[in-house]
Amino acid sequence: MRTLLNIIWLVLSGLWLFLGYALAAAIMCVLIVTIPWGIAAWRVGVYALWPFGKTVVDRPTAGVGSAIGNVVWVVLAGWWLALGHIASALALAITIIGIPFAWANLKMLPVALLPLGKQIVDQP
Numbered sequence: 001m002r003t004l005l006n007i008i009w010l011v012l013s014g015l016w017l018f019l020g021y022a023l024a025a026a027i028m029c030v031l032i033v034t035i036p037w038g039i040a041a042w043r044v045g046v047y048a049l050w051p052f053g054k055t056v057v058d059r060p061t062a063g064v065g066s067a068i069g070n071v072v073w074v075v076l077a078g079w080w081l082a083l084g085h086i087a088s089a090l091a092l093a094i095t096i097i098g099i100p101f102a103w104a105n106l107k108m109l110p111v112a113l114l115p116l117g118k119q120i121v122d123q124p
Contacts, residue, residue, distance in 0.1 A: 002053040012101055013088040014049045020084045021045025024077040037073050040115040041081075047111070047120045051104060055123050062117030069116040081112045 006014075021041050028038030047054060059066075070078075089105035092098030111118050 005052040006050050009051065009101055009104070010049065012092060012098065013105065014051070017081075017084060017088060017105075018045045018049040020081055021048055024081060028077070034072075034076065036069065036116075037076065040073070041077065043120065044081075044111055044115045048108060051108065053123055054120050056111045056118050056120055059117050059119045066117030070114040073115060074113055078113045078115075082109055085109055085112050 022045050025038045025041035025045060028034040028041055047056070085105045085108055089102040092105065093102035111120075
């Protein structure tokens with residue numbers, strides 16, 4: 001069932017979200033100083049491409065550095081990516097079959113806004 005959901009997700013919004021995250025990752029990596037944010041953008045982008053069967057948990061070793069990094073992330077790219085999730089959720093919520101996928105988009109908002117200090121793991 002996860003594979004079917006992931007395939008539908010990929011077609012409806014996953015590919016477009018991934019491309020947004022990939023663009024953010026490329027820009028962050030080109031700016032050299034922001035490479036850690038580029039790596040985080042790529043990690044979350046792969047999660048946005050194929051999300052079912054995975055979950056986001058807090059990294060136990062995250063500290064003040066992650067909190068400060070998240071502030072920088074929100075200013076540079078986080079709010080744009082969060083707007084992408086909201087726009088995708090609104091478009092998906094129009095149809096009955098899209099409502100669960102819209103909800104999944106909204107559940108990704110915290111990691112889109114604050115990716116540092118988070119870890120993406122497989123669900124049991």
